[in-house]
Amino acid sequence: MTSDVPVTSDALAVWCRVRRQVDWASAVPADAARPVRGRVDGLVAWYDGPVRQRDPARADRLHAALARARGDAARGEPLAPKLLADWQQLVLGEPDMPFRDGDAFAKGGRERYGLTAHTWRDFADCLRESGDSGVPLPARAARAYLDVAFFHPFANGNARLALLALAHVLDLEGVRLDEVGPLVIARYADDADGAADLAVLVNVLIRATRRRAGG
Numbered sequence: 001m002t003s004d005v006p007v008t009s010d011a012l013a014v015w016c017r018v019r020r021q022v023d024w025a026s027a028v029p030a031d032a033a034r035p036v037r038g039r040v041d042g043l044v045a046w047y048d049g050p051v052r053q054r055d056p057a058r059a060d061r062l063h064a065a066l067a068r069a070r071g072d073a074a075r076g077e078p079l080a081p082k083l084l085a086d087w088q089q090l091v092l093g094e095p096d097m098p099f100r101d102g103d104a105f106a107k108g109g110r111e112r113y114g115l116t117a118h119t120w121r122d123f124a125d126c127l128r129e130s131g132d133s134g135v136p137l138p139a140r141a142a143r144a145y146l147d148v149a150f151f152h153p154f155a156n157g158n159a160r161l162a163l164l165a166l167a168h169v170l171d172l173e174g175v176r177l178d179e180v181g182p183l184v185i186a187r188y189a190d191d192a193d194g195a196a197d198l199a200v201l202v203n204v205l206i207r208a209t210r211r212r213a214g215g
Helices: 011-021 042-054 056-074 081-092 119-131 137-151 158-171 192-213
Strands: 104-106 111-113
Touching: 011 111, 011 119, 011 137, 011 192, 042 056, 056 081, 056 158, 081 119, 081 158, 119 137, 137 158, 137 192, 158 192
Parallel strands: none
Antiparallel strands: 104 111
């Protein structure tokens, strides 16, 4: 997959425009998700498999962040910037986790995420939409993943945080995937079809989890 976003453009502004274009409410069936827990915990398996093989310390930090996120879900805590900052401290093993204070770059510098006076207000507003019952759960989870990826709130570790955000949105409604590997690929801010496809993929993974769990 390639991107048409020029290096000099603001990929965050592009994403905010694309985000409004995607028909999230119709991306997957309205009754797409019912509570289910897989026989295997997909996030735990991902952290203990591919992640641990590359970096055992990173895997341990992600387990700590997952435990915190799961606790927040059990308490019904909605997705919010402060919640993400708390998780990111554990993801990166840092005592403090400020939001970035300037433009950020990813994909080898090919994608730039701007910062304006209203970026963090807009980010908080977007995260609140993860609880919008008018949009099917898989689409809300996919959108939250992309919001974290493209608002790019922290200097490092945003892709890891995006996966935690997706899982948290699902967990709040009793859904835990038994596989997450297919979610972990590069995404591009200008790819409206890819954004909708991510919602479809989340729905497919939920259905596959239910089937393998015998539900």
